[in-house]
Amino acid sequence: MCAACSAGAAMSILVRHLENFGALDDRDRETLRRIIARTKDLPADHDIAREGECPIECAVVLEGLVARYKLLPSGKRQIVAFHIPGDMIDLHGFLLRLDHNIGTLTTTKLGYIPHEALNHLLTNWPRICRALWRVALVDAAIFRERLTSIGRRSAAERLAHLLCELFCRYRAVGLTDNLALDVAVTQAELGDALGLSYVHVNRLLQTFRGEGLIRFRGTTLVIDDWPGLKRRGEFNDGYLHVGDLTGEPGSERS
């Protein structure tokens, strides 16, 4: 695949992501494809931004997997968010200093959006702006859902729930192959995201395999029983708001 084609395909993932959050027309799409000023390839386990910094650029994950995480004095790590291709990082972070780290989990291709371009988008492209707002709100919803998972669901439910969420998010940007997705996430990373030890994650995954719910083929996760996995994780995709584009506010049911 030639570099230009690859880059083109990579850019369009941002469009695919945003189209889940509001209708865009051809001019919107074209604008978005041009918005990424430059790209950068990063190795795995490489920090993109560190605590205390004040990032001045907005990045988009084009390929790979990125995590926001906090490190505790004890050395423990909490992954507070995964960013998959299409996700934007630090949309408005320039107003405050970062209180956590952002780093790659796998080799990753990042696209950078200059802040002026972003501001231009927000003031002159209402449909895109609206979609960006929705993205921000859904990000918050994902946080709340993870919080209740960790707080009130059992380890097995948590894990199943996270796998369901990842599947839905990958599917929303067209990165699933039927019921398979290539999430190159380690068991330790799953543990760090769920507040579990990696040993326990390992055992739970084996249980799920034994129950015929999922399977790993290398780094790709194969979901063998999607309804079963959803049930196991009490998963309801409503909070992701994928594909429920309500029209103008006010057109809601009561």
Added chain:
Amino acid sequence: MCAACSAGAAMSILVRHLENFGALDDRDRETLRRIIARTKDLPADHDIAREGECPIECAVVLEGLVARYKLLPSGKRQIVAFHIPGDMIDLHGFLLRLDHNIGTLTTTKLGYIPHEALNHLLTNWPRICRALWRVALVDAAIFRERLTSIGRRSAAERLAHLLCELFCRYRAVGLTDNLALDVAVTQAELGDALGLSYVHVNRLLQTFRGEGLIRFRGTTLVIDDWPGLKRRGEFNDGYLHVGDLTGEPGSERS
């Protein structure tokens, strides 16, 4: 106290809150004091908005305590956020349906801001707009901090950390009396916020009391050893971005 005076005092808490997030001038302050169209008094344990709704107004907590929470099929509850006086609820929620409930924990006075007024603020009052952005970012930071608390800190650390956070947030809006604050939160609610059973919360609070860290005088929490409590909760107030209230709180802002 006359109703007008009480209302005036109540309105100004929004100003006090926002001033923590950016300098405001007299015109900004005056605008904010007028922004609340009407107020409403609610009893304890009363839902303000429910899952599936699409709130069309923005509310400000003037007095009392409000929580956002999720209910699981098992009947368990996770409180994902506390809103104390000065906090805004549903700042931009009108773009999406609610994926959780919002309800009072105590008797509460709410102020409502019409959406037109809010939009006017966002487009015509840059300093206020900036402060509102910062508030939204700090809310997100609070979520991340709670997530890592629940995920990776011990029960005692979590609880101490939450108490520290509440103290700092109350202090930021001038609702502390030296090292005492009136948070009328039950032990069960603390448990629901921290992913713990109320029995365990009870035991931890007793431990803290035994260690001379805190004390309850009715519904008011008295912090007897602030440095000790911070240490117990690995608390660092950086994520709250509340000016430089970092020093010893013995010297209250006047």
Added chain:
DNA sequence: CGTGAACTTGAGATTTCTCAAGCGGGGTGG
């Protein structure tokens, strides 16, 4: 081949939960 990272397995330790029962004070109906 050699090496390291990720995964796997076992077993005991620990934290936290659940169930169950008793206590206390403030509000309410008689």
Added chain:
DNA sequence: CCACCCCGCTTGAGAAATCTCAAGTTCACG
């Protein structure tokens, strides 16, 4: 005005979930 009742707090004890430590295996990669 008093007794009662409910809600929130307290205490005890066994149970369950999850962790930690430790060792072994596999596999991709240099």
